[in-house]
Amino acid sequence: MVVHRCLCFVIIVTTRDKQVLAREFANVYQVEALKFDESMRPFNLNAFKQKHLQAEYQELSKKVVDYAKGIPFVLKLLGHRLRGKDKEIWESQLEGQVHNKKVHDIIKLSYNDLEEDEKKIFLDIACFFYGLQLEVKYIDFLLKDRDYSVVAGLERLKDKALISISQENTVSMHDIIQETARQIAGQESIEDPRSQRRLFDPDGVYEVLTHNKGNEAIRSIVINLLRMKQLHLKPQVFTKMRKLHFLNLYTAGTRDILLCEPWGLYLPQGLESLPNELRYLGWTNYPLESLPSKFSAENLVELHLPYSRVKKLWQEVPDLVNLKVLILQSSSNIKELLDFSKAPNLEVIDL
Incomplete structure (x- = not known):
């Protein structure tokens, strides 16, 4: 009797780019992020060389694991980084959001x-x-x-x-990916700060808006107004930002704050214009009774003006052929809505 032994091999190929596998293999498995309890084990193995965490580091470990959002590679790197360090080092790393150059x-x-x-x-x-x-x-x-x-x-x-x-x-x-992306965006304008295309840092936004330093390079502005110093803006604040596509001035805070006076942002002489290239306009507590008449809004896709002082969006409604979302939640001063026939593609209205 002759016995044939068959050796079977399983080859596992991993990549950061799914298309590399899709071209060669019929079945591709997408690895999901680990759940919180599952994340604790690889972190503990790398931070303490054991499956269970040390009692005195329990709360700190939970904060680090929560930051890693279930990515095994990040859990391993952070575990190695904090291994053998005392609690003061852990706390200082957490305050700095555990930045890790390798990640x-x-x-x-x-x-x-x-x-x-x-x-x-x-x-x-x-x-x-x-x-x-x-x-x-x-x-x-x-x-x-x-x-x-x-x-x-x-x-x-x-x-x-x-x-x-x-x-x-x-x-x-x-x-963590967003942090890296914002680092990259910031590095684009190191040599010439005036060329920064995407503004999201409170100090940078404050400098541009209060000193009228806007220009055609700016593509987007987003900021939580609760993180800003008081803004006293001139009517021409957006005049030079002709290529501004996305603007979101929001307030992420308590309901009491949202119901109070326009938070930290003042337009004592009104607003002359907004860029016609705007596709997304979000402005919580918008302080004026209408949008500028010079704003054609032909490219506007989403308009968010919750808790605003608006009485009538436009004195004369422009063609809003691209408008799909209109949010006027808690804008209790509204006396007249726009002519919806000018917005034939409108899909979502929140009053």
Whole structure:
């Protein structure tokens, strides 16, 4: 009797780019982020060389694991970084959000592999749309460009694990990836600060808005007004920002704050204009009774003016052919709505 022994091998191939596998393999498994309890084990193994955490580090460990958001590589790096350090070092690292150069360098490798249009979409999501939980179709409308496909770009970012797209088709990004993206965006303008395209830092936004330093380079501005010093703006504040596509001045705070006077932002002489290139306009507690008459809004896709003082959006309603979302929640001074026939593609209204 002859016995044949068959040796079977399983080869596992991993990559940061899903398309590399899709071209060669029929079945591709997307590794999901670990749940919180599952994340504790790899972190503990690297931080304490054991499966269970030390009691005195319990709360600190939970904060670090929460920051890692279930990414095994990040859990391993942070565990190694904090191993053998005393509690004071842990606390100081947490205050600095546990920045780790290796993590950011790995993400930058994926970023460098992108085409220029994909980089543009990636930075727009990280520097403006982060946290908005927008669906793919709305991001497609907001970022639409004749030269490239936004949907294809989003798929590419998803394949490289730089963004996530949920079953509901909502786009999101991991906190750590967003941090890296914002570092990249900031480095774009190191040599010439006037060339910064995406403004999100409170000090930078304050400098541009209060001293009328806006220019055509600026593509987006987003800021939580509760993090700002008082802003006294001139009517011409947005005049030079002709290519501003995205503006979001919001207040993330308590309901009592939202119901009070316009928080820290004043337009004593009104507002002369807004850029006609605007596609997304968000302004919590908008302090005026209407939008500027010189604002054509022909490119506007989403308009968010919750808790505003608006009585009538426009004195004469422009053609709003691209408008899809209108939010006027808690704008209790409204006396007249716009002519909805001027917005034939409107899908969402929140009054």
